[in-house]
Amino acid sequence: MKEGKPATIKEIAKRLKISPSTVSRALNDHPSIGLVTTMRVKKVAAELNYEPNQTAIFFKQRKTFTIGVVLPSLSEPFFSAAISEIENVAHEKNYTVIMGQSLDDADREFRILQTLKTHRVDGVLMSIGKNTQDYQFVELLKGAGIPIVFFDCVPDLDNIHTVVSDLETGMLEAIDMFVSCGHHAISLINGPARLPASIERRNAYCKGLEKCNIPFREEYVVNTDLTSEGNESAILQLLALPDRPSAVVSFNDYVALDVMMIVRQRGLTLNQDIHFISYANYPLWKYMENPPMASIEQFPGDQGRKAAELLFELIQTPERTDPVKIVFKSSLINQA
């Protein structure tokens, strides 16, 4: 019951003593083909177990119905959530998804993009790695006519399409919440200082303090390289302060997990001696005995979905000139 070579249009044609072109048209429900022949063709096609050779079609149509997704990591929950929604959108549109992870390695990232280009994907969705400095690939893909939408971690360029989250809104809410709970010694454990994501957080933090008329104190902002050691030394800096903060916003949940553990080990009581809010990238706080007061949610799934939808629009309307910039507001979610 196995057919070595799958049936082709030609064979169907031969069987029916009609021309291949007619078969092709019939199969594609071309209006100018008689109903009867169309039926006969489809019948034989079914009998022969015909399956169109997509590689031939891709080749002919210069379209692959495939999009590429390039992310720093495929296993990080934030990106997993995004991926999952991206796949859903693609599935709805009858597209397939090729994935690659850069692991924050700029060379690997570049190689993946190259591969996607040679595979002639119809579009690319991308979140750049932390070490990516060189954005020449943008021109590369543009030259190849492949639309690209950046999301979450995006290059600092004007003429590109981006979907990002506004880290400010959530930060303002967080500081408001702290203040309304009576805190005024509010600190920020930030990521690596030059990271755009860190700069945004810092700016938002300053703005939040200002809105609440709390003076900014440089020693209340500490940085971590996001390793456990870095997180530890960051929180220790704060704890060593003569007037240590009673409230802390942290770069993300991983940082929060680490620093909250240290705080506990030091004999302080969470949500009493010291309070935390963090940017969310990890979902299971509800099971913790002492979760942070709240999390700043960035909705990775929604971002991924939106980015994918935008990409499909661009694929359908290739000649869009104006860069689209979509911003998702981050917002506070209670945990406690």
Place this chain on the structure above:
Amino acid sequence: MKEGKPATIKEIAKRLKISPSTVSRALNDHPSIGLVTTMRVKKVAAELNYEPNQTAIFFKQRKTFTIGVVLPSLSEPFFSAAISEIENVAHEKNYTVIMGQSLDDADREFRILQTLKTHRVDGVLMSIGKNTQDYQFVELLKGAGIPIVFFDCVPDLDNIHTVVSDLETGMLEAIDMFVSCGHHAISLINGPARLPASIERRNAYCKGLEKCNIPFREEYVVNTDLTSEGNESAILQLLALPDRPSAVVSFNDYVALDVMMIVRQRGLTLNQDIHFISYANYPLWKYMENPPMASIEQFPGDQGRKAAELLFELIQTPERTDPVKIVFKSSLINQA
């Protein structure tokens, strides 16, 4: 600086007044082409910014250098870990990866497989959904000459290649550990009764008790449908028992999270009144104040890597007849 149409071999040939085949050969470093012409060809190719049209090559070679990966979910940590390693292996081999998630929907799963087939992927890696009953797709792909390797959740068929974890080894270790800590009232919170994964756990559990000379008690095995409500009712059943168990092995970490929370709410003290070990699918226990005593680890990354490596072997040696069955031992990891 944009070239509407990318350069083709023909144009290079024309420029150099040689034949396309020579160009093709030169570009592929065919040994029978003179070094000088090879150089000249490559130079012009570079000038013209030539890029081979992969879709044409795929079409011609009947090979796509692409593998398909079909999983129940792209966002579950267990699968994310596997995906990440699969992508690594593929990247090493210069392959690309197409991903699809079935969301445990058998129809969607089937459609994805169809798509992969029409996309002419060179091989498929798959973990089947919970509701998949019909394995006809196995024959479908076999008929198309596409090798397939199943991992983690695999169909109950003989003539297929599989990579799975042996749930027994970890269970035996778990029960040993409980017993050596003085427990004899050891319970199992299992998943849906008919799920192969549940049956295996149950069998392993029975075997473990037997090895330790502990009589099996039917009421110590309860089932959950893996929803929070199901988990809750499962643990409540156990707690309501006249001699409630002091030790529990749970189906997976999500179940453990839920039931441990309930236990706490009921005023019991974890790791004192009642002890837990669960099959791991979630990594962050170290941050919990009261983690389970231990976890039974299944090494999703290793499994994914192994499955991918096996698939690439099969792609290179298409005429393998004997089904390969690889088993990973699960094993206990201390958490406390």
Place this chain on the structure above:
DNA sequence: CTGTTAGCGCTTTCAG
């Protein structure tokens, strides 16, 4: 060492 020719499977003018 290089050129000629044919063809992968499909779509698509252009003629009837």
Place this chain on the structure above:
DNA sequence: CTGAAAGCGCTAACAG
């Protein structure tokens, strides 16, 4: 409404 023929870009016999 249908057929003939050309061609997408590349590779690979088969000749020289």
